[in-house]
Structures are given as C-alpha cells and as structure tokens.
Amino acid sequence: xKFAFKALFPLFSIVFIASCKFGGNTLPYMNIERVEGAxxxxxxxxxxxxxxxxxxxxNKQSLKGKVYVADFFFVSCPTICPxxxxxLKKVYERFGNNxxxxxLSHTIDPRHxxxxxxxxxxxxxxxxxxxxxxxxxxxxxxxxxxYDFYMATIEEDxxxxxxxxxxxxxxxxxxxxxxxxxxxxxxxxAQVGQLISDLSILLK
Amino acid sequence: xxxxxxxxxxxxxxxxxCNDADRKKQQFISLGRLVxxxxxxxxxxxxxxxxxxxxxxxxxxxYFLANPLNSLCLIVNGAEEPMTVNGKEYNLPMPSFAHLxxxxxxxxxxxxxxxxxxxxxxxxxxxxxxxLATCSNK
Numbered sequence: 001x002k003f004a005f006k007a008l009f010p011l012f013s014i015v016f017i018a019s020c021k022f023g024g025n026t027l028p029y030m031n032i033e034r035v036e037g038a039x040x041x042x043x044x045x046x047x048x049x050x051x052x053x054x055x056x057x058x059n060k061q062s063l064k065g066k067v068y069v070a071d072f073f074f075v076s077c078p079t080i081c082p083x084x085x086x087x088l089k090k091v092y093e094r095f096g097n098n099x100x101x102x103x104l105s106h107t108i109d110p111r112h113x114x115x116x117x118x119x120x121x122x123x124x125x126x127x128x129x130x131x132x133x134x135x136x137x138x139x140x141x142x143x144x145x146x147y148d149f150y151m152a153t154i155e156e157d158x159x160x161x162x163x164x165x166x167x168x169x170x171x172x173x174x175x176x177x178x179x180x181x182x183x184x185x186x187x188x189x190a191q192v193g194q195l196i197s198d199l200s201i202l203l204k
Numbered sequence: 205x206x207x208x209x210x211x212x213x214x215x216x217x218x219x220x221x222c223n224d225a226d227r228k229k230q231q232f233i234s235l236g237r238l239v240x241x242x243x244x245x246x247x248x249x250x251x252x253x254x255x256x257x258x259x260x261x262x263x264x265x266x267y268f269l270a271n272p273l274n275s276l277c278l279i280v281n282g283a284e285e286p287m288t289v290n291g292k293e294y295n296l297p298m299p300s301f302a303h304l305x306x307x308x309x310x311x312x313x314x315x316x317x318x319x320x321x322x323x324x325x326x327x328x329x330x331x332x333x334x335x336l337a338t339c340s341n342k
Contacts, residue, residue, distance in 0.1 A: 075296065075297075076296075076297045076299065078247075078299035079246060080246070082246045082247045082255065082258070082259065083246050085258075086255060120295065120296075121258070121296070123257070124256060124257035124258045124296065125256055125257075125258060126256055126257070
C-alpha cells in the first residue's frame with residue numbers, strides 16, 4: 001500500500017503539472033518564441049490578406065476563435081496533393097459543420113491557381129467555404145507566412161515529376177489562440193487519424 | 205502470409221501450363237501494376253475508379269476502352285482540355301508522363317486493360333512505338 005502510494009505520487013504530480021501546463025490536454029505548443037518568467041510568448045501570425053475561392057478576403061480576422069488546419073498545395077500538383085486532399089476531406093467530413101473549425105489551404109502556385117481555378121477545384125472535391133477555405137494571393141506573402149509562421153517547406157523545383165514545386169505535405173494544427181499544436185504528414189493515414197483525435201480535443 | 209504463398213504457388217502452376225504469349229502478358233500485368241501504383245494511383249486510385257469529380261475513372265471508362273492506344277498520347281503529353289468520361293465532364297489538368305519509355309507504357313497499358321472490369325487486351329512495345337509516332341509534339 002505504502003509502496004503503491006509512493007509510486008503513484010510522482011505520477012500524480014506529473015499529471016498535475018501537465019494539466020496545469022497544458023490546460024487539461026497534452027498537445028504540445030510548437031511556436032513558442034520565448035519564455036519570460038511565468039509568461040510564454042508565442043510567435044504571432046503576421047497580418048495577411050488573401051482571397052478565397054469565392055473571391056472573398058481572408059485575413060487574420062477570419063481566423064479569430066477558429067481551430068484550424070493549414071496546408072500548402074497547388075491544383076496541378078502531380079504527386080502528394082491528391083493524397084492530401086483525400087485525407088483532408090475525411091477531416092472536413094468529420095468537423096465541417098462545427099463553426100469553430102476551418103481548413104485553410106494556401107496555393108503555392110498563385111500564378112495558375114486563380115480564384116476560378118480554386119473554385120472549380122473545391123466544387124469538384126465536393127467541399128465549400130467557410131469550413132474549407134482555398135486561398136490565393138501574392139506569392140511572396142504566401143511563401144513568407146509559410147516559412148515564418150507555419151514552419152512549412154516550400155521550394156520551386158524543376159526536377160522530373162515534381163510539377164514545379166517541392167513541398168512537405170504537412171498539415172499544421174493551430175488552436176483558437178493562434179498557437180501551433182501539431183504538424184502531421186497529410187499523406188499518412190495514421191497521422192491524419194491522430195490529427196482527427198487532436199482536433200476533437202481542441203474543439204471540445 | 206499463407207495466402208500470399210498460395211497465390212504465388214497457384215500463379216506458378218497456372219503459368220507453367222501457359223504458352224509464351226500468356227506468360228508475357230502476365231509479366232506485363234505485374235510490371236505494369238508497379239508503374240500504375242507509383243505514377244497514377246494517387247489520382248486514379250487503386251481501384252481505378254478515379255476520385256470525386258477531380259480525377260476520372262479508368263475502370264470501365266468509355267473514353268479509355270474505346271481505344272486504349274489512343275490514351276497513350278494523353279499519358280505522354282498530359283491533358284489540358286476538358287473531357288467527358290462516362291457522361292461526366294472533367295477539367296483538371298493531367299500532368300505529362302513523357303519520361304515513361306515504350307516498354308513501360310506497353311506494360312502500363314496492358315495492366316490497365318487487364319485490371320478491374322476492363323477488356324483484357326495485350327499491348328506490345330511495337331504497338332506502343334507505332335502509336336507514339338502519331339502523337340503530336342512527341
């Protein structure tokens with residue numbers, strides 16, 4: 001009995017610390033900029049202005065209070081994007097009618113992916129805004145936000161079969177306070193399953 | 205595991221009783237499957253049925269089955285123009301697969317024709333080379 005208690009004590013303290021630190025769940029924080037005493041300062045999403053598949057402006061304000069999944073793709077992508085889209089659609093089907101939820105897909109090929117091209121793609125995939133936003137904009141602004149905030153890998157690439165771009169296929173999970181809580185491989189079904197269960201925690 | 209072994213044993217017994225042409229066809233189907241899995245299945249899917257209104261089916265596709273050799277130019281050059289498959293319109297671009305060699309294309313085409321509910325034809329490297337000569341800008 002005594003032994004059991006001794007063994008349980010550290011366990012309790014870990015659970016206790018974890019729950020105070022992570023507010024009841026164990027998802028990590030991935031965009032901490034620095035810690036100042038008791039305060040954690042997060043790397044904040046910069047201001048931006050993009051246009052969605054309906055021609056509407058999407059900016060920082062549109063993300064307010066949303067738990068969202070960000071990704072980078074392009075419509076004519078030959079390799080991983082079709083797989084990512086299929087996996088993300090499962091996420092959309094699960095949470096699409098929760099108004100706190102959003103998917104934000106940025107094209108990395110804004111020269112080809114105009115508003116009309118994105119609209120056609122969304123319609124054909126069978127999804128719609130506001131739950132799934134496909135956005136285009138100034139190329140520099142899209143790439144910058146990808147590197148600076150979402151920690152994404154995006155490069156132009158003209159090797160065979162790449163379709164002109166190299167990118168990581170990462171799905172980035174952001175909570176309602178703009179904190180990155182997970183990065184998942186959008187081509188891997190198990191990781192997308194993990195994303196779905198992490199989303200259920202954040203959307204509770 | 206046992207299933208896989210049995211499939212191989214059966215395949216072996218069957219092949220052993222086949223003539224050369226059948227054996228070559230079986231070989232093309234197996235090798236063509238590898239090309240399909242690597243290059244095409246992410247869009248057209250393992251079951252050949254395509255995905256949503258984005259990517260058309262190859263299984264039981266009226267476009268493909270009308271004359272599978274005609275799809276060769278499309279595979280090599282890619283596609284930009286909208287097309288109708290089984291009464292539905294598709295308009296996303298298909299990338300070009302200009303790097304596939306005639307022997308790979310023959311295997312791929314034979315695989316597509318012998319998969320799912322398609323018609324079971326065989327295509328040789330010569331068939332492919334002849335057709336490729338007729339494709340524009342290739």
